[in-house]
Amino acid sequence: MSSKETQIVTLPEFSISRFLTFCLTKKVKIVFIVLISTLLGLIIALTTPDEFTSNTILLPETSSGTEFSSIKGLAGLAGINLAEDSDGGINPEIYPQILNSTPFTTSLLKQVFYFQDLGDSITLYDFFTEHQKTSLFSKIIQLPMSVLKAIKGESEQLIIHAESDFVSLNKSQIEAIEELKSRIMMSVDINTGLITISCKMQDPLVVAEVTKFTLNYVSEYVKSYYTQKELVNLDFIRERHAEARKEFEAAQVALASFRDSNRLFGRESARVEEQRLQAEFDIKYNVYNNLTQQLEESKIAVQKKNPVYTILEPIKIPLEAAEPQRLVILIFSFVFGVFLSVGIYLISFIYGMDKKL
Known part of the structure; x- marks a missing residue:
């Protein structure tokens, strides 16, 4: 029986000191990589346009009863979400979807704002498609998409068919809508009911005006929802009230005219006609008076x-601009360069150790 000898191969032990010594021999290349990374970060920081943010916080107060509010609060603590209030109000989670709707975005894109850097008033759509600043890397x-866009020659006109329920948008307009959606945010705290609207634009005055427009749009939308x-x-009672008023005034004039023309006559037929006109006047008055009360009650109900x-x-x-945080970008690019260079030479160091096996 032949004997077999087993050869045991021992892997060289990784030594931090040896690796650091190895890095020192590559310090020029490491410094070069770090400088390149930091330089790229500096370019990004300097070429990225300033972005300004504006926000508002509001608390909606509806006619919901306190009893239901208490139940809803307890349900929220139990992890149960009651979608509507006692008056069929809007689910708070739907609020942000209002700002993502096409009617809102197309309406805002058509609004004209004054841009300080341009020294001119233009629509938000024109700003996004023609004047918006972007970083060098962006x-x-x-660039390839811009070339294709120029070749295709897409229409830049925002087309909205007012006489129908359809909205026709080309690719450029859809991109402008998506850009707008990324710059306007709305959050709702389910527990407190607080609504936060936040907008981001490249002009400090425009961002405040966009936030105001958004706030007014949401307010009017919710108002229309609750009071529709x-x-x-x-409107129905107001129309009927106007008609009843005309009929009442006509009956009033007819009765007065008949009495004036038949004051000196005591005929029975005149007396019967006067009673008929009086009865008609009373009916018109009662209808008019009743509709007047209903009109006031309806106004109170709307309120x-x-x-x-x-x-x-x-x-x-x-x-001050909220973005970009240039110091953070520089620090990140420097740290990234350090880790990248060390990682590259760590792999090289380990690979060099494997070659010795």
């Missing part, structure tokens, strides 16, 4: 349904 990335039924009823917003944090014009 321009490089978007009462407003329809109010009760009308939601009220308490603004806890007013809209302010930002004094």
